[in-house]
Amino acid sequence: MQVIETLAQGLKRELKVVIPAKDMEARMNERLAEVKDRVKINGFRPGKVPVAHLKKVYGKSIMADLVNEIVRDKPTEILSGRGEKSATQPEIAMTEDEAEADKILNAQADLEFTVAYEIIPAIELKDVSGIKVTREVVEIAEDEVNEQILKIAESARSYESKKGKAANGDRVTIDYLGKVDGVAFDGGKDEDAELVLGSNRFIPGFEEQLVGLKAGDEKVITVTFPAEYPAANLAGKEATFDITVKDVAGAQDIEINDELATKLGLESADKLKEIVRGQIESQYGNLTRQKVKRQILDQLDELYQFETPERLVEAEFENIWRQINTDLQQAGKTFADEETTEEEARAEYRKLAERRVRLGLVLSEIGEKAGVQVSDDELQRSLFEQLRQFPGQEKQILDYFKNTPGAAASLRAPLFEEKVVDHLLGEISVTDKTVSKEELTADDEETEGKAAKKAPAKKKAAAKAEATEGEEAAAPKKKAPAKKKAADDSAE
Incomplete structure (x- = not known):
């Protein structure tokens, strides 16, 4: 040969x-x-x-x-x-x-x-001991824990029937019949429906017109379905609802005690507070880590400058560009609305694609030299998490990972990257700084990474997912239950 x-x-x-x-x-x-x-x-x-x-x-x-x-x-x-x-x-x-x-x-x-x-370029690893990051930490006040508990406890709130007019916060029990042009429509009827006024569960304008009604009152209200309403035959249409109020109940005060904890399936108020505090700490911890990670990536970006493989950059750019256009389309916007042009946006996002690829190669080399490994158990847990997020689609997801070349790598890559970040946190200088939750959650454009600072449409995947974070840009949207009542459906 x-x-x-x-x-x-x-x-x-x-x-x-x-x-x-x-x-x-x-x-x-x-x-x-x-x-x-x-x-x-x-x-x-x-x-x-x-x-x-x-x-x-x-x-x-x-x-x-x-x-x-x-x-x-x-x-x-x-x-x-x-x-x-x-x-x-x-x-x-x-x-x-x-x-x-x-x-x-x-x-x-x-x-x-x-x-x-x-070829993947040879990367000479550099000393990272000079990298300095600030880790923002929020001290969680007791009031914040209690506030979150009260939000959770809304599902366990008690209501007591009362005389007099319904006000925001009251629960009304109603029968209703919806009509368009005088003709009742499918899904527009319900009996003994319970609705907390001010919860915004029903389409805009519905709940407001029930304020002031009493048990036994009947009223015809007029509302307009949103233009983007899922049912095409109702979208943008004006409708009337024949309302019969059967009961008005006032909300009872919620006390954080053992009784409330029991209603929520826990043994004591202390245990309830412990769990809620842990949830808040986890949320803030994720934000803290994202900010720390961005700081690390920004400084690695300054340390490493080398030619990147064009095919990898092109593939990464296509992923970003597809998400950007999807976001714009869903928002009903154009590049002009974002005060840029398609050409300028392409140039900016190509730079970001180059940065992602370069940092991905750097992190891969650091991880390989450090002996970072992703175990089979970790991959399995990641797969189970995918299955948990999409109930009812388990078979399709399993078939996808079983039959699609490279699919397993899409699970491994973010796990590997996070473990490399953990390794780097032990090598660099980390200074903790106590901040308020407002400071931690502030939309600081500087933390979005230098490559994304001037990017249009700041909500986009490229701006949020630094370098190779492997996270989706936007949370999946909820899908309303197929048989949900029409008046209720739009706000789900």
Whole structure:
């Protein structure tokens, strides 16, 4: 086998691989010898089929298998021998001329193919002890814990029927019938529906018109369905609702005590406070880590500047660009609305794609040198978390990870990255700073990373997901239950 380098430009490489016809024929003969005793051909006893006849019957198919195996396996072997790593799957090209291909399969011509790829650049790791980050920490006040408990306890709040007019915060029990142009519509009717006024569960304008009504009152209210309402036959339409108020109940005060904890499935108020405090700490902890991580990535970005593989950058850019356009479309906006142009946005997000790829390579090298590993148990837990987020779609998700090449890597990458960040936190200077929750949650553009500072549409994936964070830009939107009542549906 002969390997000739035909291109070495920057990170781009192209190799010409030549395997002489006589070597291919020798390999074919070895395969024929292996199958000689197993093959059955009419007129010949097992093991007595002449090699020439075997070659005539099976030669071309065996040679085709050999070619496929060589083209599949040799590039990896060749790159390993050269001490190179391909940034993406190498591109293999060989003759498409049928006559030439036939000669190769008949061992009458050398097998030639080219391997085109981009190498992952050699990265010389630098001292990170000079990296300094500030870790913002929020001290959680007792009042904040109690406030969160009261929000959670709304589901356990008691109501007591009262005389007089309904006010915001009261629970009304009503029958209603919705009509458009005087005709009742599907899903627009309910009986004994309970609604807390001010909860904004129903479409805009509905609840406000119930304020001031008493038990036994009847009223026809008029509302307009939102233009983006899921049911196309109701979107943007004016509707009337015949309302009958059957009960008005006032909300009872909530006290944080053992009784409340029991209603919420816990043994004591202390345990309830402990759990809620832990939840708040976790939320703030995630924000703290994101900010620390951005600081680390920004400083690594200054430390490391090198050429990045174009194909990786292009793939990353396409992912970002697809998300940006989806966000704009969903918001009903254009680049002009974001005070930029498509050309300027492309340039900015391409820079961000380059930064992501470069930092991804740096973190990968740091992790590899530090011996960072992601265990099978950690991958399994990550997969279970995916399944938990999408109930009812478990089979589809499992099939996807089982049958999609590289899917498991999408689980491993963010886990690996977070473990590398953990490793770096032990190597760099970290200073804790106590801040208020307002300071921690402030939308500080500076923390979004230098590459994203000037990016349009600041809500976008590129601005939020620094470098290679592996997180989605926006939380998935809730899907309303299919059989939810029409008046209730829009606010779910």
